[in-house]
Amino acid sequence: MSLEELIPSNHMKSHIYSILIRTGLVLSTLLVALCIPFFGLVMSLIGSLMTMLVTLILPCLCFLSIRKGKITLFQVSLCVLIIAVGSVSLGIGTYTSLAAIIQQLS
Structure with a gap:
């Protein structure tokens, strides 16, 4: 564009x-x-890193940062849960992608 x-x-x-x-x-x-x-495989690695970071983790962190002190315990808990799920997904996706790249190299 x-x-x-x-x-x-x-x-x-x-x-x-x-x-x-x-x-x-x-x-x-x-x-x-x-x-x-x-x-x-490289695109898979970049996708697993960036997708979870941009779609789940960063929005929740920004929300918590912007609304600091003005949010309920439920909202904090929900954001922490989303961040945890995003972090686990990011870790599993990155590990799987790296394992596939290493397997192709050897």
Whole structure:
């Protein structure tokens, strides 16, 4: 989207440029995936780390930080439970991904 925003909107061929930019990005991703032998495993590792961190752990930590002193015990307990589940999931996913990468290397 950042690249597409650089194209002047009054340009008549801006739609064609958008298609070319998107096609180029997809092709470059394909080339990276074909050149890196463990691309799927690396993406699995990054996904297990980032997904749990961004979707479960950080929102609860931010909520607890922002609403400090103004939340009920139930809300604190629920946030701590969500953080615990997210941390366990993050740990299991990361361990599984690392184990698969190590297995492929040996």
